Amino acid sequence: MIPLLSVRDLRVGFGRDPQANEVVRGVSFDLADGETLAIVGESGSGKSVTALSINRLIDFGGGRITGGAMKLKRADGGIFDLMTATEPQLTGIRGAEIGMIFQEPMTSLNPVLTIGTQIEESFRLHRGLTGRQATAAAKDALDRVRIPDAARRLKYTPNQLSGGMLQRVMIAIALACNPRLLIADEPTTALDVTVQAQIMALLAELKRETRMSMIFITHDIGLVAGIADKVMVMQSGKAVEQGELNQILDNPQHPYTQHLLHAVPHFANGRATRVDGQRDKGASTEPALKVDGLVVRFPLKSSFFSRATGAVHAVDGVDFDLMPGETLAIVGESGSGKSTTARAVLGLVRSTRGSFTVGARKASAAQSALPVQMVFQNPYASLNPRLTIESILAEPVIATGGRVDAGTRARMASLLERVGLPRNSLERYPHEFSGGQRQRLCIARALMLNPSVVVLDEAVSALDVSVQAKVLELLVDLQREFGLAYLFISHDMAVVERIAHRIAVIYAGQIVEIGDATSVLAKPKHSYTKKLIAAVPTIDRRHEHFELDTRQVPSLVRPQGFEPDAARWEQFGSDHMARVEG
């Protein structure tokens, strides 16, 4: 039988001399009708370039296909050569036969047009529908991706819809003409984990309904279990391993595949959680950081002159304590208030109420030389591109009134060495370092002042899995060496599992569950924690149905003077409690 798509020895290069700068170096695969191929790899592995080459969108991205063969079987049984096709021919193929969805639903849609217009566009182009017919088709398309109240949503502009809804709209557009091949390029990476689960469920269902083939690109090998039939693992432009789903997941041959699989969370049995430094109830050590009744509200004003009518309750009564040498992970989805909590601890946002005790000192807001430091999410944005590494590392010292002398320089050198950066780094500029190295620099900078607490705000989220693992290792080593307490903010359960001693789950500005990491991950008590953990993709769940849970996060906007009810807690075991749900 002829496969739907056959790719042989595909080579793609960039730049003036594409042959010399090959990003994809000889990739071959076949895709049968109704089959799903997952391409897994890190940034720069060539997975997206491979996908973009299939519908030849790569021509617009500055890439050149330098060799190989790509054949598509058309609906009428004819064979279409994707390599030699002209641009007008390809325009007929794209959308009609090969649909595509991208990573960022927020930027893939035109913000000034209603989503209805944008869906109708697809029907107009490929099926020649106009007016009422197009509108009706658009409504059907939205129904198909399970957007409730489709007729009314057609009139919405993208800013009125959430990220998950927008990705559904993108899928609706891609499926408008019943393509026989759908290319999904990291379609859930920009979404929260519970929304990701919904989109994955939707894709799996649509695949069953329409019998279309799919190429699913992801950096997260945990995701493929639920959807793929075949898996191809890519590393630096080559397919290092490919085969059937079960074979790859259960019996990986290549060390790189094994490494990727190792990074996937396994918390059902609590295998990988940290065992060092368990909290000792009997000991009476001072907590490194204690937060009491933290409240952060942003007043809402409709104009300059009017009085505040309400407030966004970003953080609403959060308490926790953090012992020296301990990692407390705060997990939650975007908008839950986890970053606001971190920023309030550092005084980057003003807290409405609440107190912080750092060591023995009471502090109302961040003051200079507080022994709390922060590492930010984006290693590209958190270093001033115009300063040398030496000036960057000197800044905390200067800020606290210190002098940059031989002692400071010696400390810089030893810290750089400690975080694993070359000796000659001091005279260099941030752009000469990779993302992982920059994050190491940020860690070194945070340690310049000998802090007792380090706040890590999504500190490894922007990094690739293998780099992530090394940075996490470094963090754990540093924690042991310097007795650091980490407040680790993250949305990624896989990462949390590997670094946290304790976990606090935050939802709509409030902690709903807190306790020992093993206990929280293996035996979640609060319904939200359960939902969050159930949504994390794991490789143990093959082709399993996801439950479609479309519960929306409650609005955080409250009327002026609103106070939430006092929390009631239920205790489970020695160090694990959950909020009583009412």
Add this chain to the structure above:
Amino acid sequence: MRILRAIFGHGSGRIGGVIVGVYLLIAVLGMLGLTPHNPITQYRIDRLHAPNGAYWMGTDLFGRDVASRLMAGVGQSFTVAFFSVAFATLAGTVLGLAAAWLGRRWDGVLMRLMDVLLAFPAILLALLIVTVAGPGTWTSVVAIGIVYTPIFTRVVRGPALSLKAREFVDAARTFGSSSSYIVTRHLLLNLVAPLTVQVTLALAWALLTEAGLSFLGLGTQPPAASLGLMLSDSRNLMETAPWLMIFPGLAIMISILGFNLLGDALRDILDPKMRRAPA
């Protein structure tokens, strides 16, 4: 010295550097009076001579040597352009940074003030200031400087606002860095690129505005020479004595080209990303 070497190692920097260098030399010679002839002496019998061996660029209606006047004029025009742009850059950067950093009311008040200044056409505003203060070289400098201040304020404020929200500024705050440190190291240093581009553009505009003011009789006062004044004097004689217009016109054009090339080079050189291994 390192900057000079870098400029001459940069393609357009070399050309721009040579042009600006030659102009500076001419300006100095002109101001020191080291010109072929006296720029204000009127050689009555040699009126409206076309360029020849004695008068390289011809003579004007009053029999003054165009080449000598050009040299003196370059000195005069450059003085006004440099000082007025320096004034505008300094004032605009300070105001723009203040507006961005202090935010809220300060931002509102400062930027509305700048809007008021911007609402006037440049030449009209300059005219107003000169009329009030009286004509002269230094009033032209101040007038042109004030006219271009709002443009610099805007150029600085926008990027400064976005820089202020960057994570490295947040990081600096968590160390407890002082405002002045953050503003100079994290904001100003990252504004070098837009500022250099703006300065080279503004130098060109300032030359033209000075020319405009002189044309209206409120800038450089005759019989002293400036490029703009020479250009405006040439207007009525355009057909009979085209050299009167061609040479000052070319002088302005080439100087603007030089500034722009030099500005491009400076922008690249000051960007650490473009810096190759130390030469």
